[in-house]
Amino acid sequence: MAKSDLKIGSRYEYGFHDKLRPVYAIPPGLSARVVEEISAVKNEPGWMRQLRLKALELFKTAALPTWGADLGGINFDGICYYLKPSARRAETWDDVPARIKNTFTKLGIPQAEAKLLAGVGAQYDSEAVYHNLKAEWQHQGVIFLDMDEGLRRHPEIVKQYFGTVVPLKDNKFASLNSAVWSGGSFVYVPQGVHVTIPLQAYFRLNARNMGQFERTLIVAEEGSFVHYVEGCTAPVYAVDSLHCAVVEIIAKPYARVRYTTIQNWSNNVYNLVTKRAVAYEGSVVEWVDGNFGSKVTMKYPCVVMKERGARADVLSLAFAGPGQHQDAGAKAIHLASDTSSNIVSKSVSRGGGRTSYRGLIKVAPQAMNIRSKVRCDALLLDGDSRSDTYPTMQIDSNDVSMEHEATVSKVGEEQLFYLRSRGLTEAEAAALIVAGFIEPVAKELPMEFALELNRLIELEMEGSVG
């Protein structure tokens, strides 16, 4: 690991970390004993413990992917698989310990609350310490809890869906997550309920050598609607850390689920996430996925359209700076007739960074009247950077209209010249052009997130020109 890479992170806005003393920490390393201990500490039902142990075995036998980014730098034995930050669960904001509150203040959580956002589920280390769900939704039967709490209070729902979208043996990192998961969100929306304000969770890694393995499960019953928003920021550490999450979404007939992520990991994090949704008849699943920071990101949000008329929409954004590799994309699996997918990917590379689009469109033989459109745009800000496109289109039905387009370009000299002639510095001009380039994604974000996105771009663009 080149230590020099880490200097780049010194400008990182959220690159502070609190002196946090975990109340309960299991020593680094992974074994059946560690997994059992995690399960015991959480007082989990036996079936979950069995599931974790089974996943651990699958993790041990699975090989690292032979494609994609370089994952050679991960030391699985050096990672701490569980850490509980605070013994007591906070019920209201006042109960949250001052030191943790302080971190949230820096991240702007109370402001979000003030703006009447939905229940703020904030994850500090492995476990949510603060959860608040608006009373009216509780009344409607909407469940928004962290995953541990969800398992405790609604084991029957969790048992019914857990691991059905992303099976334990799906890939090495999904197995790992299934074995040691902790935290994440559990969302259940009953039939016909529209959750009008986005449910929002802030995630934050905050322990040296700490891997974060959150597990999110969203179940949207027939005709319901929910928008789940997550933003991640992580402080800078000198030891590589691993973020390995699994997100499962079940969209029942005519439900609509939108999942928005803006992730901004510090430059030493391996961000390896499995996100997948199953869409039933007439349902709509939308992934909005923004990837900043990290050392390596591998993330391909997927929608499996199982029944007639389902729709998938994926907006993916990746920004790679020095020493970073963003390997992101999307997958749409058309198993039923009259299904459609639309994928837009925007990537920006600068300072030797590398972005890759990796995607899959698959149409099953019996699926008729399929529409699919994929558009990938890449922007290269200098000659040291790199952009790749690796799409696969596998069409086994003849009643299909599938289009894929990709372009790679650099910031236009004319555009730069024009903006500079209007009095902008070169850096400001470049930042403005990049903001315009990613606008199709930015406009789909809730306002605070769009603002945060713009701040991140400005930050990432610092010193990128000239």
Next chain:
Amino acid sequence: MTAASPARQFSSGAKILIPPRTRQEVFLAKPTNNQYTVEVEPGASLLLVLSSLPSVFNLQASVAQDSSLTVVVAFKTKAATKFFSYIRLVGRGAKVKEQTALVASQGAEIYVENVFEHLAPQTFGRVVSRRVQADNSAGEFWGLLKVSPQATGTDTYLSDKALLIGDKARATSVPKLEILTDEVKASHGTAVGKLSPEELFYLQSRGLDRLAAEKLLTTAFLEPALAGLSPRLRGLIGY
């Protein structure tokens, strides 16, 4: 999915060498060898036309400064065919066009692999692939446009379209880009679809029967991959 193979070194096989500042047209109705090495020397130009392929065919070419290579592969087949082409643009201003017009029918499985490696500044590349998949044929196209850091000012584009006519026809497309410089215009487009019902209806309303209408639209679909060919060559390859 078959992975791209790096530069293939042929121990045997036919060799086509185009000396500097010469212009040639080579038409191969039935290639006798299944591997060809082509070298286009500075300032030279070659049009290579193939109207049938053995079950496996390898083409490796290197294109020098200010030279140009156009490869047109046009054939109809009922048998499994694999076509690998690996073209290196090694000299400044090298220009390469590769056009494939294929019609696969019955149970034919077609695999086309196409790599352009841009290694010098101001190079130009175009891949135009048009595939008609009839009956229960299957076709896979695997393309890579690779632009190395020194290949500034490169303009490269890949287009792959598959027309699925048969009820059980299948198509896979894997177009890739690897871009290591920012002074570049690089893009690709792929599409998989069937004949447009509106266009068929229109032609039938003008008095064509269904089969003639399908034939006409298929011909039009293949046309971009045959662009630039003289009427004489079109006659030779039977389009």
